Amino acid sequence: MSAAAEQTTRLGPFTARVVGSEPLGGLTLVRVELDARTSLGEPGQFHMLRNAAGRDYLARPVGLIQLDDGVGFVVDNASAQADLAGPELEILGPLGKGFDLSATSAETTLLVAAGFGLTVMPAIGRLHTRIRLIAGIRQSDHTPLAHLVAGVTLDTPRIAPDLITEPLEEALATGAYTQVLAAGPGPMGKAVAEICQRHGVASQIALEAPMACGFGGCYGCAVEIDGTWKRCCIEGPVVDGARLVA
Amino acid sequence: MSITVGRLELAHTLLNASGTWDAVEAQRLFGEANPGMAGFVTKTVTAEPRPGNPAPRIAPSRMGLLNSIGLPGPGRDAFLETLLPELATIVAGPIICSVGGFSLGEYVETVEQLDHHSDCDAIELNVSCPNVESGCASIGGDAGETERLTAAARTATDKPLFVKLSASVADIAEIAKAAQAGGADALVCVNTVKATAINRWTHKSQFGGGGGGLSGAAIKPVALHAVLACSDATGLDIIGLGGVETKDDVEDLMSVGAKAVALGTALFRDPSLAKKLRFELGE
Known part of the structure; x- marks a missing residue:
């Protein structure tokens, strides 16, 4: 990418x-x-x-x-x-492949991240200050993880079982966003990709998978991309969201 | 100092194990397709394209790695037409093509086509993958089947023919003798050892595709026994592998009969390992 x-x-x-x-x-x-x-x-x-x-x-x-x-x-x-x-x-x-930030702007790009996916976002926030971030965390004592992401406009973090999908739907319904950059667990990434596709908004999703090597040798990090099993470390971890809902 | 293993000449003793190294991606990432290796052993080629087993495919183990990968690959036609010629442009040393199948006919047809392909220098019959439902390990678990397959492959190629064995059998020496009787030039000992990881909630396999094989340091003693037993039983050249991480591991396997040694799981944590070991071995 x-x-x-x-x-x-x-x-x-x-x-x-x-x-x-x-x-x-x-x-x-x-x-x-x-x-x-x-x-x-x-x-x-x-x-x-x-x-x-x-x-x-x-x-x-x-x-x-x-x-x-x-x-x-x-x-x-x-x-x-x-x-x-x-x-x-x-x-x-x-x-692996990172985010393509060539079309990213704080006005038209929305960040979505959950769990360890939040660790990706400070680097983007430093390049695009005030970019909006919808954050999801598994439990309340993980809240400081969301606040590590400085410089962004942070929505109140959603704590499981509350999901990031509800504020994402609301945000995309405004028509203000043309792109979503997301990072988090597999089910979240697929849900974000589906919602973006429904709203006609482009998405890039950073996937997660257990890996033994990280450079394509072990074939262990299989994730469903394009409707089949592919290596997360080679195809991704960042993939076009459309490839997750094909 | 070059060596000869089963009629195949190698510049030194170190190779990769089949299915543990993607030379194309290594070239792109590291700028070297098979750093420190005397040749390249391909991932197992099957007749048809395979997506491999569903996730999860790997699980950690205290002294190694459990996997259930399931032979993903582009299939024979794409391998022969696209991947193998590309490998030939980037790999240092000979290319050893690993062949798998789900029937004797599938194996033989692939061997015949590789025999005609100038980029294939040697053929390794994988009769020991534990992670597919039929073929492979079910052939390598039976001496008669192993001999029939090896003999059929032998008639299909004059290229160096290796047979990769499983230690998950009652008597690996009997299987080795069967491969020798079928005309194998060398043996490869050993593939992953049948093993599994259990989901503590469902009490079933953690793996999406069932099955499972153990690799890494945990199986080095298994590999030592297999190389010793097969060497004693056949006198054939052997490529030893299983848990090799250090210079001592290489020397141990060679001391019991291995003529070359392949690296597998240890490459996952250090892709420069073959280079380091070559230096330590003074090769």
Whole structure:
């Protein structure tokens, strides 16, 4: 989708130093220090993350969160205290296709994100201040995750079982938006794509899937795209929403 | 120092395991199709295009990875016409084409067509995939079927012919002897070991396609036993694989009879592993 996806990524994982760990309600923001050669990638791309001294046999895909004062990633508290505590982590990336932001503007683009999908949004918010964000979270103590996204116009976060679909329908009914950029769990992404298609609004959806490698080798991250099973790490994670409702 | 495995010449000892490396994507991402590898083993080619198994396809394990991928691929025609010629332009070293099927006829037809394709340097019969309902592992689980298939493939090609075996059988040495009797030039030991992951709520398999195979460090002892048993039983050249992560792992497999060694799951966390191991091995 984006030109950056064609770039050459460094072969092999590099080492990043953990420089801080901050509570984020029921989650943890782990801050890392990257060397100058490390590309953060484009919003929507991801990195594979692993503590070589930890218990995880394989790396896990994470979206690096780009904040005004550094970068990091958000994980559940148990992972932050155990496998991803540092002091060093192996990181491979950036990988996958990110958002195409060429037609993005704060006036006509709407952001929708839920759960860990929210970690993608600060990078977009920094480029397009005051862009509107509809946020969904699983439980009330995850609310600080939504407020990490600075510079955006944030709707009151929807806490499960309340869904983001209701405010999305209302927003698109105004006719003010021509594009939706969304990131979150699979069912949410498909619902957003369907609603956008019904309103005649373009959508880009960042998908989530468990991955073993992140670069197409394992074929493990199957997601339904174009009506069949395809690799999330190669086709996505950001795909045209129309491909999810074909 | 080059080596010869089952009549196939390789510049050194390290390969990838079939189904664990996408050379086209590696070329695009990393600028190298098969970094540090002496050749390239393709993902298993089937007669028809296959989407693979439904998600979920993978589950973590303490010392490895569980998968139920289900042989996704473009099918024989697209492989021969498009993918294989593209691989030939980007891969360093020979191309070993992995062949799967759901009947003896499917296997043989693919082998015949590969025999005529100048970009295929050797053929690996996959008779050991645990993640499809028929063919493959059901053939490799039976000595008679293995010998019949290998012999039929042998008559269809003069190219180096390898047979990839499963350790999820009663006696892998008997299957190895059957492959040898059928005319195999070399053996590949071993594929993933049959295994599953359970959904704690439904008490059924976590995988969308059922089945499942275990790879990674957990199966290195299984691979060592398989290579030793097959080497002793046949004396054939063997490509050893299963849980290889370090120089010691490579040397251990070679000490029990492997002539070349393939990397699989460990590549997932470090795609530069073959390069690092070549350096450590002094190759």
